[in-house]
Amino acid sequence: MSILEKKVYYFISVVEEGSFSAAAKKYFVSQANLSKQIAQLEKEIGIELFDRNGYRPVLTDAGKYFYDKVCQLKKKEDELINGLDRFVPCAVKAGFTGLFENRELIEAIRNYQDEHSGHEIDLSRYDFEGCAKALVEEQVDICFGLESIFKRYRNIKYEILHGYDICFVCTKKHPLAKSKTVSVEQIKNEGLVILSKKFSSDYYNDFMESCKKDGYVPKINVEANSFDELILSVCLGEGVALCGESSIREEGLIAIPIEKTNHSPNYVVAYRSGPQKSNVENFLKYIRDYFATL
Template identity: 30%
Template structure:
C-alpha cells in the first residue's frame, strides 16, 4: 500500500513540475530562450549543495541528462566553468562558489515575492519579516508579538534567528523588516533607525562543580581570577569588546581561556567547569540544573537589546509593530 502511495506522490510531483516547466519554458521563448530563469538557478543550487547531478535531478524530478544540460546552459551563458567534473566526483569551482551565494539570494527574494503575492490573494493584508540574534531577545520579542497579534491578527509574522552579520546584511537588502539584537551590533546601514528597548543586569554563570556555585552574590573584583568563556568576535565584535571593557571598568583584565561560536557551546563549556561566563539576568529561568548563577555587585556588565529597521521601508505594518514595542518597553 505504501509503495502505491509513494508512486502516486512521485507521479503527482512530476506532473506539477512538468507544468511549472511548461510555464517557464514559455517565458524562455518569449525572451529568446536565453533567460537564466529561477528554475535554472534552483537546479544549480541543488547540484552545488549535493555535488551530484544524479541527486539534484531526483530532487527536481528530471533526468540526469536534463540536469547536466541545464547546468551546461548556465555555464555557456556565463562563459564560466561552475563545476569540475570527473568520472568519480563533482567539485564546485571558485567561480561557482561566488555564483552560489548570489543565486541563493536571488531565489530567496523570488520566493519571498511569490509568498507576498499569495498572501494578498489569500486575504492576508500584510506581513512582517523579523530577525533576532539569540535568547536575550526572545522574552522581549515574545511579548511584543503577542500584543501585536491581538490587534492585527490578519498580518502574518515571519520570525527567524540568525547571526549578527547575516541579520545586518539581510536588513540592508530588505529580507528582514525589523531585527532585534544586542545593542551596537547592527551598524553601517544607510537610513538605519534603532531604539534600545531593554537594558538588563548581567549575572555570572558557573558550573555546579565550581567551588563558589552556592554563593548568592559576589563583588565584581572577586571574579578577577576566574577563567572566562566568551562568545567569539565572529558572534559579535562589539559585544566581545564591550565584555572586555566592562571587566576593565570593574578593575581587572579578564583571562579568556575559551572563545566559542555559539551560546550552546558556551553553556556546555561552563557545565564542564572549564570556566565562567556572563548572561542576562532574564536567562536565569532557562538555565539547566548543571549550572548556577551568581549576582554581581558593583559591576559594569549589562545587556542592552536594540530594535532596528530601515527608515524608508514602505511596509505599513512596521510602524504599528514599532508603536507596540515602544508602548511595552520604551
C-alpha cells in the first residue's frame, strides 16, 4: 500500500541512487518512463527539482527542500501503514527463488505455523530477477534466495542464513566421477554449463568473478536460461556444472566437493529498508533464530 504517488518515489530514488538510469533499474521501469514521470511531477508543482545540465542530475535549492519534506512524509506514511497492521491480521507474503533446495526453509515455516496459530505465510516462487522485483514493488514482504540477487539494491537489506558448498557436477561416465574431491586445477579446463545472463545477470557476474578469484577464465560450452536446462545439458554430456549438491536429484549425475574454491554463495533473507509490520518482524525473528541453530 502506498499513499504518496509513484512519481514521488521515483524522485526520491533519483536523489538516493544518483541518476535516472539507476533509479529506473531499481523500479524495473524504462529510464524514459521514469524521466517522464518526474517531469510531470515538476510540472504539477511548478518548479524544477533537478539541474540537468551536468553529467548527473543535481538538486536545485527547491529540489533540496522538496526532498527533505517528502522524506518526512514517507516516514510518516510508513508509520501509519505499520500502525494499522495490528488492526488487520494478514499473512506474511514471502517470495523464494527455488533454485537450490529449500528443505530448511519449508521446515522453518512449518514449525513457525505450528507454534503461532493463525499466523499464515503466503509463499510465492519466482525466478531470480522476479524475486527482487517483487520485493522492490512491494508484492511480497520478504524474500529468500541467493545473496547475488539482492546486494545491488540500496533499499533492500538482507541477512545471511547459511552458505552453500558448491560442487563439481558431472555424469557417472566422467573421468573425475569417482573422485572424493576435486581441485580447482583439475576442473579449470573443463567445458562448463552455466546459467546465462538472461537467467540472472547478477548471478552470472558473481559466477564469473568467482572463477577469476580461483585463477582461471571459464571455458563455457553452454549458457542455460533455466536450471532445468542446465541439468539437462549436463545429463546429455554437453559439459559439467558448478552448483550446490542439494539441488542435484538426477540419478545419473555425481556431485563432488571442490577444494578451496571461491564459489560459495550465501542463502539470505531479504526485506525492504525501514520499519517492518509486526507480523513480518515476528517471522523474521523466528527465521533468524531457527537458522542460527542449524
